[in-house]
Amino acid sequence: MTREAAVDGRIGSIRIGPDDPRYLAVVDKRFNKRYRASPDYFRLVSSTDQVVSAVEEGVRDGRRLAVTSGGHCLEGFVSDAEVRVIIDVSPMKRVYYDVVRGAVAVEAGATVGETFRALFETWGVVIPLGEYPEIGMGGHVVGGAFGFLCRQLGLAADYLYAVEVVTVDGGGRASSVVATRETADPHRDLWWAHTGGGGGNFGVVTRYWFRSPGASGDDPVRLLPRAPESITTFKAEWNGCSTVSPPPPQQKESVARVLEAYAKAMKTGDYSSVHFASDVTFLGPLTNGPITGEVQVKAFLLKVSAGVKDVRVKRQVIDCEFACVIADLETKEGNVVPFCEFFRIVDGRIAEIRPYFDPRPLIR
Ligand SMILES: Cc1cc2nc3c(=O)[nH]c(=O)nc-3n(C[C@H](O)[C@H](O)[C@H](O)COP(=O)(O)OP(=O)(O)OC[C@H]3O[C@@H](n4cnc5c(N)ncnc54)[C@H](O)[C@@H]3O)c2cc1C
Numbered sequence: 001m002t003r004e005a006a007v008d009g010r011i012g013s014i015r016i017g018p019d020d021p022r023y024l025a026v027v028d029k030r031f032n033k034r035y036r037a038s039p040d041y042f043r044l045v046s047s048t049d050q051v052v053s054a055v056e057e058g059v060r061d062g063r064r065l066a067v068t069s070g071g072h073c074l075e076g077f078v079s080d081a082e083v084r085v086i087i088d089v090s091p092m093k094r095v096y097y098d099v100v101r102g103a104v105a106v107e108a109g110a111t112v113g114e115t116f117r118a119l120f121e122t123w124g125v126v127i128p129l130g131e132y133p134e135i136g137m138g139g140h141v142v143g144g145a146f147g148f149l150c151r152q153l154g155l156a157a158d159y160l161y162a163v164e165v166v167t168v169d170g171g172g173r174a175s176s177v178v179a180t181r182e183t184a185d186p187h188r189d190l191w192w193a194h195t196g197g198g199g200g201n202f203g204v205v206t207r208y209w210f211r212s213p214g215a216s217g218d219d220p221v222r223l224l225p226r227a228p229e230s231i232t233t234f235k236a237e238w239n240g241c242s243t244v245s246p247p248p249p250q251q252k253e254s255v256a257r258v259l260e261a262y263a264k265a266m267k268t269g270d271y272s273s274v275h276f277a278s279d280v281t282f283l284g285p286l287t288n289g290p291i292t293g294e295v296q297v298k299a300f301l302l303k304v305s306a307g308v309k310d311v312r313v314k315r316q317v318i319d320c321e322f323a324c325v326i327a328d329l330e331t332k333e334g335n336v337v338p339f340c341e342f343f344r345i346v347d348g349r350i351a352e353i354r355p356y357f358d359p360r361p362l363i364r
Contacts, residue, residue, distance in 0.1 A: 013054055014044035026088060027079075029068075031134075035076030037066075039086045046091040048176050048206040051166045055174040055204060058085040067204045069108050070136020077200050087204060089138055095119065097220040101180075103161040103209035104220055108138035125224035127210055128153040139199035141208055153225055157195035161211040165190060165203040176206065 016022050017040070026042045040063060043054040058065040063084035066077065070090070073079070078086060092109035095118035104123075106115050113133025119125050128149035130140055142163075145156035162180040169175075179187035179194070193202050215223045 013046065013050040016042040016044060026086070029071040030079045031072045032074050032076075032079070035079035036081070037079040037083050037086060038081060039066075040084045043085065043087045044091055045087060045089055048164060048166065051087060051089065051204050051206055052174045052176060054085075054087050055166055055168055056172065058087075059168050059172045059174070067138065067200060068136070069138025069199075070111050070134055070140070072132065072135040073139060073199070089204065089206065090136065092206060095122070097123075098209060099218065101162060101209050102216075102218055102223070103211035104224060106137055106208050106210065108136070108205045108207060110137045111135060112137065112140060119224065120227050123220045123224070124227050125221060126153075126227040127156050127159050127224060129156050137208065138205050142194045142197060142199045142201075142205060144196040149228075155196075156210075159210045159212055159224060160191070160195055160208060162209040163191055163194045163205055164207040165194070165205055167203040180209075 016026060018038075023042070026044075027037060030037075043050075043057075045051050045054055055065065064082055065085050065087060066080065066083040067087045067089065068078045069088075071078070088109075089107075090109040092107035093111075093114060094105070094107045095110055095115060096105055097103075098105040104119070104125075106118075110118070111133060112129045112135045115137055116126065116129060116133070119127065126149065128145070128147050129135075129137075130145055130147040141156050141160060147156075160181070162178055164176055164178045166174055166176045177187055177190065179185065179190035181188065181191050185191070190202060194205065199205075211223045212225065217223070
């Protein structure tokens with residue numbers, strides 16, 4: 001089926017129902033596989049008008065709506081079994097200078113990576129967005145959005161000049177509204193709500209406009225912070241070296257050795273040849289009820305961190321059924337590899353250890 005053939009003539013967007021071969025692909029784009037949606041259909045939209053129509057249609061039919069951009073919700077806000085229609089704005093990806101508003105416009109379906117790239121390649125500017133390139137701007141900016149540059153530049157929301165939102169009134173009529181940070185704007189509260197209020201709360205965001213506070217003029221190069229001339233990107237695999245040049249072969253080999261040692265340790269339970277670096281992030285079940293599995297995960301961490309003087313375990317809540325450990329795994333040669341595993345906890349014990357990118361759902 002071609003893209004054109006799939007377009008719903010009435011409202012112009014693409015409707016994907018459970019019988020459509022693309023349905024599963026859209027369901028599965030979510031980052032957190034713990035939650036799963038089974039909507040009656042998805043609406044793939046590529047314009048604000050299409051969002052307006054899609055919202056009106058869902059409201060008219062009495063179906064619960066949710067909106068998704070990049071699918072990186074950590075909660076089940078989109079992938080909720082109660083949700084009947086999911087509006088997916090990911091086809092809306094334009095990044096351009098809007099002469100009328102004197103600000104750089106970014107559509108809600110652009111990802112963080114696409115936005116960074118477009119801003120840099122077109123004007124050499126930057127917004128302090130988050131650290132993971134696949135996050136969608138739609139759900140990201142409304143949460144405030146922090147990242148590598150936030151100590152220097154603040155939050156992405158600090159640069160939000162305006163937001164276009166599709167809302168629906170009590171009579172079921174949907175429309176789009178642009179809310180700006182201008183003090184005289186009657187919709188200023190709606191703009192403010194999108195500088196940290198979180199996604200999916202006030203309407204469907206279709207577009208953001210960015211301009212530094214106090215910036216003026218019509219040259220986009222001067223309206224946002226200049227991008228750093230160079231940045232040190234590092235992947236822990238290569239011990240903090242820049243990824244610009246490929247790692248020397250001996251490092252590759254030692255990384256492979258570490259992974260092999262780790263895989264072996266997983267099988268045998270003997271972790272004596274594997275060490276963690278000092279900075280360990282522990283995402284696990286901590287509040288809201290019994291702390292199932294924490295003891296086992298801690299014991300595991302202690303075991304694999306033998307010989308490390310200072311293991312700092314940071315904690316965050318995910319839920320009470322699985323934990324996720326993120327850490328830097330350090331070789332005896334001093335090379336570091338990232339480590340991330342899910343632990344499925346059943347009756348207070350580790351029932352399963354599963355690699356991070358394993359696509360199978362955690363809970364069956
Ligand atoms: C691996 C990973 C790394 C992350 N790193 C960072 C980081 O460095 N900095 C940071 O600040 N955050 C980070 N986050 C959090 C991320 O910014 C939020 O989870 C964000 O809400 C994801 O947006 P999304 O569009 O990708 O997700 P989605 O799952 O599509 O949506 C998330 C939420 O936003 C709503 N939403 C999505 N699109 C729209 C829209 N167009 N209009 C209105 N509501 C919408 C959804 O309904 C849902 O409630 C990270 C998340 C993950 C999973």
